[in-house]
Amino acid sequence: MDWFxxxxxxxxxxxxxxxxxRVLRRFYEEQVPTERVRAAEPLGFDEELWMQxxxxxxxxxxxxxxMGGDGAGLxxxxxVAFEHGAALAPAPxxxxxxxxxxxxxxxxxxxxxxxxxxxxxxxxxALRPARPTxxxxxxxxxxxxxxxxxDGDTLVVSRLESVxxxxxxxxxxxxxxxxxxxxxxxxxxxxxxxxxxxxxxxxEWKLLTAAALVGLTERALAVAVEFxxxxxxxxxxxxxxxxxxxPLVDVAIATTGTKNLTLKAAWxxxxxxxxxxxxxxxxxxxxxxxxTKGTITCQHVQGGLGFTIDxxxxxxxxxxxxxxxxxxDPAEDxxxxxxxxxxxxxxx
Amino acid sequence: xxxxRLPVDEKHQQLVADVRSFLAEHVTDEVREEVRRTGxxxxxxxxxxxxARGWIMPMWSKExxxxxxxxxxARILELELxxxxxxxxxxxxRTVAPAVERFAVPDLAAEILPKVADGSVRFCLGYTxxxxxxxxxxxxxRASRDGEDHWIISGTKVFTxxxxxxxxxxxxxxxxxxxPKHKGLTMFLVPLxxxxxxxxxxxxxxxxxxxxxYYSDVRxxxxxxxxxxxxxxxxxxxxxxxxxxxxxxxxxxxxEDSSASVWFVRALGRALEASIDWACRSILPEGGRPIDDPxxxxxxxxxxxxxxxxxxxxxxxxxxxxxxxxxxxAAELMDLVGPGSVLAQSTPDALVDGVVEYTHRLAQGSGTxxxxxxxxxxxxxxxxxxxxxxKYPGSRNLVT
Numbered sequence: 071m072d073w074f075x076x077x078x079x080x081x082x083x084x085x086x087x088x089x090x091x092r093v094l095r096r097f098y099e100e101q102v103p104t105e106r107v108r109a110a111e112p113l114g115f116d117e118e119l120w121m122q123x124x125x126x127x128x129x130x131x132x133x134x135x136x137m138g139g140d141g142a143g144l145x146x147x148x149x150v151a152f153e154h155g156a157a158l159a160p161a162p163x164x165x166x167x168x169x170x171x172x173x174x175x176x177x178x179x180x181x182x183x184x185x186x187x188x189x190x191x192x193x194x195x196a197l198r199p200a201r202p203t204x205x206x207x208x209x210x211x212x213x214x215x216x217x218x219x220x221d222g223d224t225l226v227v228s229r230l231e232s233v234x235x236x237x238x239x240x241x242x243x244x245x246x247x248x249x250x251x252x253x254x255x256x257x258x259x260x261x262x263x264x265x266x267x268x269x270x271x272x273x274e275w276k277l278l279t280a281a282a283l284v285g286l287t288e289r290a291l292a293v294a295v296e297f298x299x300x301x302x303x304x305x306x307x308x309x310x311x312x313x314x315x316x317p318l319v320d321v322a323i324a325t326t327g328t329k330n331l332t333l334k335a336a337w338x339x340x341x342x343x344x345x346x347x348x349x350x351x352x353x354x355x356x357x358x359x360x361x362t363k364g365t366i367t368c369q370h371v372q373g374g375l376g377f378t379i380d381x382x383x384x385x386x387x388x389x390x391x392x393x394x395x396x397x398x399d400p401a402e403d404x405x406x407x408x409x410x411x412x413x414x415x416x417x418x
Numbered sequence: 419x420x421x422x423r424l425p426v427d428e429k430h431q432q433l434v435a436d437v438r439s440f441l442a443e444h445v446t447d448e449v450r451e452e453v454r455r456t457g458x459x460x461x462x463x464x465x466x467x468x469x470a471r472g473w474i475m476p477m478w479s480k481e482x483x484x485x486x487x488x489x490x491x492a493r494i495l496e497l498e499l500x501x502x503x504x505x506x507x508x509x510x511x512r513t514v515a516p517a518v519e520r521f522a523v524p525d526l527a528a529e530i531l532p533k534v535a536d537g538s539v540r541f542c543l544g545y546t547x548x549x550x551x552x553x554x555x556x557x558x559x560r561a562s563r564d565g566e567d568h569w570i571i572s573g574t575k576v577f578t579x580x581x582x583x584x585x586x587x588x589x590x591x592x593x594x595x596x597x598p599k600h601k602g603l604t605m606f607l608v609p610l611x612x613x614x615x616x617x618x619x620x621x622x623x624x625x626x627x628x629x630x631x632y633y634s635d636v637r638x639x640x641x642x643x644x645x646x647x648x649x650x651x652x653x654x655x656x657x658x659x660x661x662x663x664x665x666x667x668x669x670x671x672x673x674e675d676s677s678a679s680v681w682f683v684r685a686l687g688r689a690l691e692a693s694i695d696w697a698c699r700s701i702l703p704e705g706g707r708p709i710d711d712p713x714x715x716x717x718x719x720x721x722x723x724x725x726x727x728x729x730x731x732x733x734x735x736x737x738x739x740x741x742x743x744x745x746x747x748a749a750e751l752m753d754l755v756g757p758g759s760v761l762a763q764s765t766p767d768a769l770v771d772g773v774v775e776y777t778h779r780l781a782q783g784s785g786t787x788x789x790x791x792x793x794x795x796x797x798x799x800x801x802x803x804x805x806x807x808x809k810y811p812g813s814r815n816l817v818t
Contacts (some may be wrong), residue, residue: 071722073687073729074501077495080420080672081730086421145419291676295803309805312796319795322803323739327731330676334730352723407722408715415694 071348071414081330082151086156091149097126098157104382111237114243115213116291120161124190133165133174136216143340144274148281155282155393156289158385162192162210162244164278169193169218172271174256175326191216195271197397200226200250209275209396211246212236214257218271225264226255241392270343276397277335277350280357283394284329287357287364291321294368294376303371308371317367326362331356348410351403358400361390420672424490433487433494440471441502450503454776455763457625459507460583462540468506469537475515483535489670500684507626508580513657514541514588518607521644521653526607530586542580543657544589544608544631547573552786552793554590555600555651564637571608571636577787581617581629584610588657596647601648607642608633624780667702676729677736682744682784683728689777690721693751694768700769708754709784717754721747735802736815741791748778 083091101122110116123129132147133139146166155165170193194210196219208217212235217228234246241254259267295318298309308314335349369376369383376383394400426434430593444467453459468474471485476492478484499506515534517540526662533539550556559573571591571778578587586607594602610617615634620628645653647769697708708714724743750772752759763772785791799805 071687071726073684074497076424076426076490076497077424078424078672079675079730081676081732082419082672084419094536204733291803293806299804299806306809307806309799310808312792312808314791315799315803315805315808316795317771318803318805319738319798322798323731323735324727326735327727327739330730330732331727333419334421337419341422348722349726352726355720355723356727359708401716404719404723405712405716406719408709408717411690411694411713411718411722412698412709 071411072394079335086096087146087149090146091153094150094153095156097388098153098159102157102159104158104385105160107160110239113212114160115162116160119159120192121190123159123161123163126401128163129166129170132171137174139174140300144277145333145340147274147278148336151278151281152285152288152329152376155285158286158289158389160242162194162213164275164282165194165210165214166192166279168271168274169195169216171274172218172225172267173227173258175267175270187353194248195275196220196228196248197272197275199268202250205247205249207237207396208244210244211248212244215253217248218258218268219248219250219255220264220268221250223262223264224260225258225268226250227258228253228255239392241389243389243392243396245396273339273347273350276341276354277332278405279393280328280332280335280350280353280395282359283316283357283390284325284332286386286389286393287321287361287368288329290365290368290383290390291318291325293382293386294318294371295320297372297375318371321360321364321367324356325364326366328353328356328360344360348407351407353398354394354397355403355407357396358397361394365390424493424673426490426494430490430494433491434498435496436471437498438502440467441504443467443675444505445502451763453503454772455625457622457780458775459505459626460580461505462508462583463582465503465508465540466537474509474537475512476537478535483532489673493670493673500681503688508540508583509570510543510580510595511539511541511584514543514607517588517605517644517653517656520656521605522607523641526641530607533585536643540584541607542578542584542587542610544575544578544587545654546575546577548576548630552790554705555603557592557603558595559589559591559633560595561593561604561606567640569606569638569640571606571614571633571638571644573633575631575633576620577587577628578617579626579628580629580788581610582619582627586610587631588644590650590654593650594703597648600651602648603654604647604693605650605653606638606645607644608636608638609642612636612638624782624783625776626780626783633710640739676732677734677740679737679740679784680729682740682781683725685777685780686721686744686747687725689748689751689770689774690718690725692773693755694718696755696770714754717750717794721750734797737789737794744777744781744784748774748781752778 117253128150130139131142132136135141151164178293192214193216194208194214196206196208196217198206200219215230215233219226219228237245237247239245298314299307332353335353338346338349365387369387372381372383375381435698444464472480472483472493473485475484476487476495480486511534518530529658530539547557561569561571564570586609589606589608591604591606592602615633616632618630620630639749697714701707724747727745728739755769758767759771759774761768800807
């Protein structure tokens, strides 16, 4: 890592990206109030919302144009994921987008056909390499009959007879168990390229999940800030007390920095994918930590109320871990960043 | 959004080579070792050498004593000086120059600014007072009219860094105690050789020297006043915003660091890099290298992740984050490297060139200098989160 390298440090969004953000924010605010999030529990899937997202082109925007997409990149997708996460939208957008981008890279007739003809079909990605007879929890697994997975050095699509049963979970997300025997597996591609494309898909999932977690934390913070502005103690709003305000400031600092880190990681993934493999891991780790610490702080400043199911604070708190843990222990990614640093040191 | 490498032309490539040869000549290993040993970041020789090349005010035209660099050139200069660990504490001068340009009477500006560019005039910041700490607007040091054309200044300033190598102090004084706190303040550019000024060193365990400056009936001409009487706060805001990195001043923002405090994490990055080299190359008494231990990789990785996050945290938020990351990270590296990390650089057994030891000491100033992190958290709470301000007895009115 060269912290003195002559590069731009331009985090501004283009006018199209600003517009995308504005439109999405309005859409989610109008269409996905927290009542709708609650109504979708425990599965965490609102089919009508899913159809709306398809209609808006969000599921296909990051596919190549010849496959019916708009050729959007990961920076654009990260902007979408922030808003999607902030709304706690009960729809497997990230999983589906990542899996279908992987399919699109295979450039196979069948994949193209599948993507363009049955737009309502949901795809999921098994985040851990498959091992015989070892089941794993797959995000979006409980709403999908198509799981992409890595079996040895073969990338496979596992087609299931029926949608598996939900495994009830803290984040109210559609988790289901899956293993190689869950459905019929068809090989898609083999060898190093299979491993590489699979790793890329997992990396994209981490990146976009990081973005969603930042969005979630930002919204949890906004709710907490409104609460402490009006709640009074001893004749003053509690938000004027440093003991309340400073922890919230630290949440704001963590989310602001992590949002920028996520955008930076997205930019590198789009433009110089080989250059900084550490950044996506860094963004995922930072986002998981910011969300954990942030939602704990935000529920706590709301006192006993923040601990109740009725408080929206609970929705954010429960999903902070609910979304991130399925991606693995951040400690593993932290260690991998250390390993990348060491590899670079040897190169010097 | 853009993080690509800057396009550079031949002039820029030549500039990189020029800065590197400058560093080779003026910032030798001995100079760097001296900085690490003493923590002293003011080096007049280096400052004058920078001035000779027009690199103190690099974007000023050559006629004005600058180097006529474009924004890319100025960024190259900044990064290469930082990479080369050039001791440039005296470049505080830069932050005051725009206020002098804008607010000094024309003949004073004409006299001083060419000397700023050539390095012979250096400024220090006379903000903090013994009783006031980071609340600089509570300044009590008195400036009173002495006839129409002179002022008498009396009082004490602390933490006036670089005063021992400066010619002028950019002084915040109280001219009307009857007015509310932020009013009744006036800025002066006080020549430090004026009778009645006494500079006494304050030594920090970061190594860097700072100063107490005593002003005893210091009589100066009205020509050294900057801006209107009792309008000092607005004169101060430019350099202060620069220091807090909340101002933008027409720079090419796509080239700038997200906050001015990024240098804190660059310092930590240097210590991290040295620690990684140590972890990769040393053999432990029980066999194996430190880096083979997953716990060591985890801890090094976490610091790198924190640095990356701090790098892109903007403005006052970046100020707080960079300081927190530096303070925490340096302490962590001490533990990680082990007993060898506490040994002084001069001892033969000092690990990682004493960089970690030095960084850990240096880090402790970062939470305070240029305003404590609590001041910035207070700003963020009210200005960014919109939280209600705390009402304290001294919030708005001057307490005397």
